[in-house]
Amino acid sequence: MTSRREPYKAILVEGALAMGMSLGASQVVRLLPALSDSQGWDLDAEVLDRIVDVTSFAGVGLAVIVLVATVLKLFMESMSEVPARSLTAVDRTSDPAVVPRVQERIAAVHQAHDDLRAEWGRYALNPQDWYLNKPVLRDITGTVAPTVAYNRAMEALDEVCASLHPDMSERELAAAEECADAAWKRWYEANDHAAAVGLDDRSPTERAALQRLANLVERLTLSSANDPELPMVKREIEACLEKISTVTANIADITAIPAIAAAGHYLSLDKSPSAI
Numbered sequence: 001m002t003s004r005r006e007p008y009k010a011i012l013v014e015g016a017l018a019m020g021m022s023l024g025a026s027q028v029v030r031l032l033p034a035l036s037d038s039q040g041w042d043l044d045a046e047v048l049d050r051i052v053d054v055t056s057f058a059g060v061g062l063a064v065i066v067l068v069a070t071v072l073k074l075f076m077e078s079m080s081e082v083p084a085r086s087l088t089a090v091d092r093t094s095d096p097a098v099v100p101r102v103q104e105r106i107a108a109v110h111q112a113h114d115d116l117r118a119e120w121g122r123y124a125l126n127p128q129d130w131y132l133n134k135p136v137l138r139d140i141t142g143t144v145a146p147t148v149a150y151n152r153a154m155e156a157l158d159e160v161c162a163s164l165h166p167d168m169s170e171r172e173l174a175a176a177e178e179c180a181d182a183a184w185k186r187w188y189e190a191n192d193h194a195a196a197v198g199l200d201d202r203s204p205t206e207r208a209a210l211q212r213l214a215n216l217v218e219r220l221t222l223s224s225a226n227d228p229e230l231p232m233v234k235r236e237i238e239a240c241l242e243k244i245s246t247v248t249a250n251i252a253d254i255t256a257i258p259a260i261a262a263a264g265h266y267l268s269l270d271k272s273p274s275a276i
Contacts, residue, residue, distance in 0.1 A: 105173055106164050112180035113161045116154065116187055123191075125257055127221075131214035131249070134194035136201065138247040144201075150190035153183040202246060209243035216240065221259040 123129050123137065130138075139147045160179045168176075199207045216237045223230050241249055255261055 102166060102173065105177065106166070106168075109164060109176045109180045110161055112184065113157050116157070116183055119187060119191075124253065127214055127217045127257065130253065131210045131217065133198060134191065135199065135210055135247045135249075136197050137190055137194040138249075140248060141246050144193070146186070146190040146193040150183075150186040153179075153186040157183040206244055206246060209240040210247075210249075213237065213240040213244070213249065217254055217257070217260075220254070221257065221263075223263065225264060 123134065136144050137147055137150075142148055157179050160176045164176060199210060202210065216233055219233055220230075220237070223233065227233075237254065238251075241251070
């Protein structure tokens with residue numbers, strides 16, 4: 001394939017001829033190959049012979065002008081051949097393996113996001129962890145630093161996953177991977193902190209309500225639709241929920257538990273006995 005630099009090969013030759021007229025062929029032959037190699041040209045023997053055969057008929061001024069013009073053009077041409085795309089986007093043309101690799105990296109970020117959501121889902125379906133062991137994972141006061149950091153990391157990962165695309169730059173892709181790594185790190189930190197704290201940092205009233213709620217939810221999972229105590233259990237659950245204000249806790253969390261959902265225990269938010 002003809003190089004984009006070929007049009008300037010003639011300029012190089014003419015510059016060399018002018019140099020030969022003033023400097024002497026032997027000196028040009030020593031200097032020209034180095035310049036040619038640095039620009040990626042292959043000067044054949046015929047061109048070199050032509051330069052050697054030149055006799056000195058021109059002045060030094062012409063040689064200098066041609067030489068400077070040649071060097072400037074060569075420099076501008078070499079700069080223009082730097083693909084602008086290579087400064088921002090992943091080069092997917094030079095190596096056939098690059099495209100699948102980029103797709104794998106994007107898929108890995110999505111997978112990290114899905115896996116983190118699955119971790120939360122398992123936590124939400126475990127009443128012991130949800131109400132007793134790790135309720136501060138759901139703290140809404142903004143005073144539990146590991147929980148705040150985890151929520152922010154997940155929000156950032158949500159945004160990143162929504163913007164992933166095959167043509168993203170290497171910098172963007174690396175940042176997405178770093179975001180996924182950070183979200184996992186924050187999850188483990190928040191989860192470990194919640195397990196260590198348990199209910200200890202809650203008020204006595206809220207702590208008692210969460211403890212009672214865990215027992216009632218467990219009781220509800222064992223109830224049948226015709227359980228005579230079911231209305232009482234529902235009323236107590238709702239009473240406990242009213243006492244909880246620093247962590248999220250609601251009817252939807254309870255009815256999402258598979259055993260309760262399968263039994264059809266849909267709790268009423270109405271406090272009147274007739275509604276239960």
